[in-house]
Amino acid sequence: MKKLGVAILGLGVVGGGTYKILNDNREYFKKTQGLDVTVETVLEKNIDRAVSLGIDKSQVASSIEEVVSNPNVDVVVEVIGGIEPAKTFVTKALKSGKTVVTSNKELFAKYWPELEVEAKKNKAGLFFEASCVGGVPIIRTLTEGMQGNKILSIKGIINGTTNYILTKMAHEGWSYEEALKEAQRLGYAEFNPTADVEGFDATYKLSILSSLAFNTKISIDNVHREGITSLTKEDIQYGKELGYTLKLLGIGKNTENGIEVRVHPTFVSNDNPLASVNDSFNAVHLVGDAVGEIMLYGRGAGALPTGSAIVSDVIFAGKHTDYYYASFDNSAKGNKLTKFVSDFTSQYFIRLSVKDSAGVLSKISGLFAKNNVSIKEVKQVSEKEGKVPVVIITHLCPESAVKKAIEKIKSLDAVFSCDSVIRLED
Amino acid sequence: MKKLGVAILGLGVVGGGTYKILNDNREYFKKTQGLDVTVETVLEKNIDRAVSLGIDKSQVASSIEEVVSNPNVDVVVEVIGGIEPAKTFVTKALKSGKTVVTSNKELFAKYWPELEVEAKKNKAGLFFEASCVGGVPIIRTLTEGMQGNKILSIKGIINGTTNYILTKMAHEGWSYEEALKEAQRLGYAEFNPTADVEGFDATYKLSILSSLAFNTKISIDNVHREGITSLTKEDIQYGKELGYTLKLLGIGKNTENGIEVRVHPTFVSNDNPLASVNDSFNAVHLVGDAVGEIMLYGRGAGALPTGSAIVSDVIFAGKHTDYYYASFDNSAKGNKLTKFVSDFTSQYFIRLSVKDSAGVLSKISGLFAKNNVSIKEVKQVSEKEGKVPVVIITHLCPESAVKKAIEKIKSLDAVFSCDSVIRLED
Numbered sequence: 001m002k003k004l005g006v007a008i009l010g011l012g013v014v015g016g017g018t019y020k021i022l023n024d025n026r027e028y029f030k031k032t033q034g035l036d037v038t039v040e041t042v043l044e045k046n047i048d049r050a051v052s053l054g055i056d057k058s059q060v061a062s063s064i065e066e067v068v069s070n071p072n073v074d075v076v077v078e079v080i081g082g083i084e085p086a087k088t089f090v091t092k093a094l095k096s097g098k099t100v101v102t103s104n105k106e107l108f109a110k111y112w113p114e115l116e117v118e119a120k121k122n123k124a125g126l127f128f129e130a131s132c133v134g135g136v137p138i139i140r141t142l143t144e145g146m147q148g149n150k151i152l153s154i155k156g157i158i159n160g161t162t163n164y165i166l167t168k169m170a171h172e173g174w175s176y177e178e179a180l181k182e183a184q185r186l187g188y189a190e191f192n193p194t195a196d197v198e199g200f201d202a203t204y205k206l207s208i209l210s211s212l213a214f215n216t217k218i219s220i221d222n223v224h225r226e227g228i229t230s231l232t233k234e235d236i237q238y239g240k241e242l243g244y245t246l247k248l249l250g251i252g253k254n255t256e257n258g259i260e261v262r263v264h265p266t267f268v269s270n271d272n273p274l275a276s277v278n279d280s281f282n283a284v285h286l287v288g289d290a291v292g293e294i295m296l297y298g299r300g301a302g303a304l305p306t307g308s309a310i311v312s313d314v315i316f317a318g319k320h321t322d323y324y325y326a327s328f329d330n331s332a333k334g335n336k337l338t339k340f341v342s343d344f345t346s347q348y349f350i351r352l353s354v355k356d357s358a359g360v361l362s363k364i365s366g367l368f369a370k371n372n373v374s375i376k377e378v379k380q381v382s383e384k385e386g387k388v389p390v391v392i393i394t395h396l397c398p399e400s401a402v403k404k405a406i407e408k409i410k411s412l413d414a415v416f417s418c419d420s421v422i423r424l425e426d
Numbered sequence: 427m428k429k430l431g432v433a434i435l436g437l438g439v440v441g442g443g444t445y446k447i448l449n450d451n452r453e454y455f456k457k458t459q460g461l462d463v464t465v466e467t468v469l470e471k472n473i474d475r476a477v478s479l480g481i482d483k484s485q486v487a488s489s490i491e492e493v494v495s496n497p498n499v500d501v502v503v504e505v506i507g508g509i510e511p512a513k514t515f516v517t518k519a520l521k522s523g524k525t526v527v528t529s530n531k532e533l534f535a536k537y538w539p540e541l542e543v544e545a546k547k548n549k550a551g552l553f554f555e556a557s558c559v560g561g562v563p564i565i566r567t568l569t570e571g572m573q574g575n576k577i578l579s580i581k582g583i584i585n586g587t588t589n590y591i592l593t594k595m596a597h598e599g600w601s602y603e604e605a606l607k608e609a610q611r612l613g614y615a616e617f618n619p620t621a622d623v624e625g626f627d628a629t630y631k632l633s634i635l636s637s638l639a640f641n642t643k644i645s646i647d648n649v650h651r652e653g654i655t656s657l658t659k660e661d662i663q664y665g666k667e668l669g670y671t672l673k674l675l676g677i678g679k680n681t682e683n684g685i686e687v688r689v690h691p692t693f694v695s696n697d698n699p700l701a702s703v704n705d706s707f708n709a710v711h712l713v714g715d716a717v718g719e720i721m722l723y724g725r726g727a728g729a730l731p732t733g734s735a736i737v738s739d740v741i742f743a744g745k746h747t748d749y750y751y752a753s754f755d756n757s758a759k760g761n762k763l764t765k766f767v768s769d770f771t772s773q774y775f776i777r778l779s780v781k782d783s784a785g786v787l788s789k790i791s792g793l794f795a796k797n798n799v800s801i802k803e804v805k806q807v808s809e810k811e812g813k814v815p816v817v818i819i820t821h822l823c824p825e826s827a828v829k830k831a832i833e834k835i836k837s838l839d840a841v842f843s844c845d846s847v848i849r850l851e852d
Contacts, residue, residue, distance in 0.1 A: 021716050034753060134717075135714075141567070145563030147455075147742070148733070148736075149734055276699065276702055293707075294725075295723040297721040298719060304715075304717065309717075311573065311716070312574050315573040316570060321747075322745055
């Protein structure tokens with residue numbers, strides 16, 4: 001039986017989960033995969049942590065050099081996270097001809113090109129299923145399951161923390177701050193939640209996923225990014241009344257005018273399967289020219305779900321010798337060959353505070369029309385004396401037109417303020 | 427660039443779709459896959475059909491022998507359907523060392539073992555992504571994406587025709603007959619709809635999917651099968667009022683007591699992501715011991731979705747040399763090593779017609795309790811004078827206990843009839 005030796009760099013949550021799966025299921029993998037997968041060594045400063053997982057002290061390496069020079073190690077699993085020392089370790093592993101499996105979306109989003117160069121040069125595999133959407137096999141689906149398709153769009157709930165927060169705001173009526181606090185208490189959000197709530201984490205993932213989907217290099221600098229910190233429960237409530245659910249989406253579209261990639265809060269119609277993806281669940285919705293709509297749904301994070309993706313890569317690397325490398329120009333130069341759209345075409349949810357007097361709506365809709373923004377739906381609520389919220393949903397239109405219309409509308413006497421402008425997908 | 431020659435056997439709906447994708451996307455596959463995929467020959471009696479697709483008459487083979495002796499053919503795509511002549515053709519292709527890609531679920535469900543023996547003997551690949559759930563990459567997910575998991579359960583809406591019918595019954599209030607007629611008019615259902623509405627099609631797919639999921643041979647004879655022909659809009663309506671949606675599910679469970687595999691109408695809770703899979707869409711929900719819940723959603727049939735799955739297999743076969751074969755004893759003998767459960771444990775939706783008089787419900791619930799069936803919810807509707815429907819939803823219990831209880835209940839004077847017994851999943 002073929003033997004496959006694994007080294008794990010970092011025994012945090014995901015590293016621990018990976019060790020547990022590999023160790024508990026060794027006999028199962030022998031039977032089902034014809035592979036004897038063994039954890040040969042781990043690199044972890046906290047030796048007690050290793051021992052508590054049942055790893056013998058003698059298996060804990062003292063340096064990355066010790067790991068990469070170990071002839072029994074075929075695959076190096078990097079689950080440290082962040083840029084350094086992960087980048088140095090991964091590079092050393094690749095230089096030694098070891099196949100690397102990583103869950104590190106930030107490292108991968110920022111340094112994929114140079115890591116891939118090292119991997120190719122040394123005939124090593126470079127696997128990254130776990131970097132995007134945890135246990136959901138979205139990378140394998142893009143690289144080995146939808147090859148027959150030109151992918152037209154990708155829309156995903158690809159950050160569990162923000163989806164938990166938005167679900168609680170929608171279902172429990174909590175404020176952003178209340179929901180964040182509970183997410184932190186449950187361990188879904190970090191003490192410093194910036195990476196999640198400002199959309200950086202989703203941006204890393206979208207840059208990787210959309211590069212694969214559209215077969216062209218999309219760096220994080222190409223991704224328009226907005227977080228969820230300024231969302232209010234009022235917007236969520238008004239959206240709900242109109243049949244829409246608010247989600248933080250990563251959106252990539254491959255249109256005739258170019259590619260657009262963006263992470264921002266988005267209302268989705270309740271008919272859209274993404275609308276019912278709740279709590280910390282993730283989902284990715286794809287449209288291929290042949291297959292039409294497809295959606296994959298599951299846990300985007302956690303020790304065992306992410307461990308599942310890593311182990312899947314480890315086994316794939318053990319069974320196949322023809323590794324996946326990007327088929328496009330995977331360098332910064334690649335960007336220059338791709339046309340990107342900056343004036344997004346979208347529907348919009350616009351909330352205004354207006355004076356409760358005759359003729360206001362007519363003036364507002366006149367200004368939208370003048371700027372070629374076509375209105376789909378209007379909701380006016382008479383709740384506060386003299387000052388009422390108006391919610392307008394537009395048809396598809398260029399963002400530049402919406403901005404122009406809103407500038408004009410804000411200068412109307414009867415309009416106190418424009419409180420929210422949120423993009424919307426059917 | 428590596429060349430890959432393809433032969434297509436049968437130019438029906440799926441064969442035509444496959445030809446279209448391969449032909450239209452040839453340059454795209456060169457660029458993205460590094461493969462030059464060409465359709466070298468087709469086998470199709472109706473030469474006009476071939477010509478109408480843009481295929482030159484000289485490319486239409488006159489016999490399977492001509493196809494399999496063509497040295498330019500690497501992969502034979504079988505999209506004829508049914509057992510013969512597909513089985514003879516596929517066997518001849520494998521004997522000639524050609525890799526086979528098939529969408530033929532009936533052939534595969536019935537003859538996978540002997541086809542696999544031929545494939546292995548001749549070092550040929552045998553790919554079948556398109557046999558289950560059309561364009562949804564569920565086979566690749568099971569074989570190359572969730573290898574790290576022991577799969578605990580699989581639940582799927584794996585037949586689009588019946589899902590269309592049940593959706594229309596639920597949303598439009600149509601009867602089964604009305605919905606079937608419309609499905610036939612739209613081409614979703616055959617003139618003779620038996621294979622779909624009696625659950626045979628879903629049974630073929632479930633036998634393939636659950637074999638892969640549970641790593642053991644599950645033949646169609648192991649699958650308990652019930653169709654949708656006796657379902658009424660009343661049941662659907664009462665279920666709706668209690669928060670459940672009626673679907674034809676393929677269910678596989680790997681429990682401590684053994685494996686259970688069954689195709690039957692099932693109420694699912696509206697919280698379950700399967701509940702919102704509508705019309706002709708399909709979805710498969712899996713639970714893995716590591717990854718937890720996963721769901722894949724998409725088109726289960728049609729020229730291009732199924733063609734997408736076939737082309738994905740063709741490209742996979744062109745890029746990888748280490749083909750997938752079943753890791754379990756894939757013979758009839760394999761069945762004997764597997765323990766199957768026949769007394770299913772489930773929740774139940776039970777509809778009775780009872781006399782509208784005091785104490786009836788107490789008698790009924792007493793008989794359930796006496797037979798160890800615990801009641802979760804009761805709904806009694808006073809609609810017809812003297813005769814009222816009562817809907818009971820049970821907690822999890824063995825089917826044998828439910829049957830026993832119902833026998834006793836039916837003999838009560840105040841009970842006119844037991845109109846429906848339908849399994850239910852949360």
